[in-house]
Amino acid sequence: EQQEAERQRDDQPTRGQRVNDRVEYMDPQGLEWHFFKDALYCMSSVNSPAQPLPMEQPTMVRCLFLDKHKRVWVTTKEDATVRLLTTDGQLLGYLTPQGMLSRSYCSFGHPVYSITESTDGHLWLGTKPDGLFRLTERQGGSSPAFTVESISGLEGISVYGVAEDQQGRLWVSTLGEGLACVEHAADSQPTVLKGLPGYPADVCQRLRHVHITRQGVLLAATTEGLMVAKIDKDPKTMTFRRHTKDPNRSGSLSCNATMDIVETIDNRIFIATETGGISEITSVDLLADTLTFRHLDMASGLMPTDMTISMTLTADGHLVVTSNT
Secondary structure, three states: OHHHHHHHHHHOOOEEEEEOOEEEEEOOOOOEEEEEOOEEEEEOOOOOOOOOOOOOOOOOEEEEEEOOOOOEEEEEOOOOOEEEEOOOOOEEEEEOOOOOEEOOOOOOOOOEEEEEEOOOOOEEEEEOOOEEEEEEEOOOOOOOOEEEEEOOOOOOOOEEEEEEOOOOOEEEEEEOOOEEEEEOOOOOOOEEEOOOOOOOOOOOOEEEEEEEOOOOEEEEEEOOEEEEEEOOOOHHHOOOEEEOOOOOOOOOOOOOOEEEEEEOOOOOEEEEEOOOOEEEEOOOOOOOOOOOEEEEOOOOOOOOOOOEEEEEEOOOOOEEEEEOO
């Protein structure tokens, strides 16, 4: 009976229609095939099996992070929780404001938007709107526990991301206060530098992401374009260049509102934008006054959407992109 049902299904004709310059087909399995210019898309509504993470109340998940101990950190917005899980989804506990793990539901007290683990083993939690926290894991206990410290100089600021350079300094992207640098990050009182002379904080106050290349070039995704600078020994002497969309130049950035930055293993750099798809930097010199970009978007036929929110690289080198839908 199953074979007969499969034969009848396979005998069904596909249904196709032309919409502007795009041809759409529905195959017998219910998959939508879209042919547009030189690209082929397969759109599937089939859901992969997944186990929902139980939530005590409706809330938005803001950050997922895997630390060097293979623990999964899950943070939420409205109730400001920080969960630690095993890689197979078993709950280790909720992080308390005192840095302990509680088996009972409790709030960390600060909505965590990003987590970074520096090379010295510290965990850095960027929160909105409560600034940056440093977590130092305590040794010797039967259960993970952390010393929680708020970094002085960043209180009351929305921190969206942290990147570590080769000198061990932290570069902090904030939503409203521009770019900050944390020097001597392992000290009891790290030094926070804000208002760097070379950074145009009056224009690019809102940063979503900071990336540092293997060659020591800093790239910052802002709501007003892409910022690029060579990291100097003295942050106060750094020169920042801003790259924006130029309607008169086809190779410019596709959209000023940049969201995320990813560097591949072969040093290709992709910029996710809010409404312009993905822009890949094709210029060899990242510090040039003018950069050239290749556009992966609906107009080029290389993307089924122009709204790109975040990206990541898989272990086998695939670039995975999320959109609003």
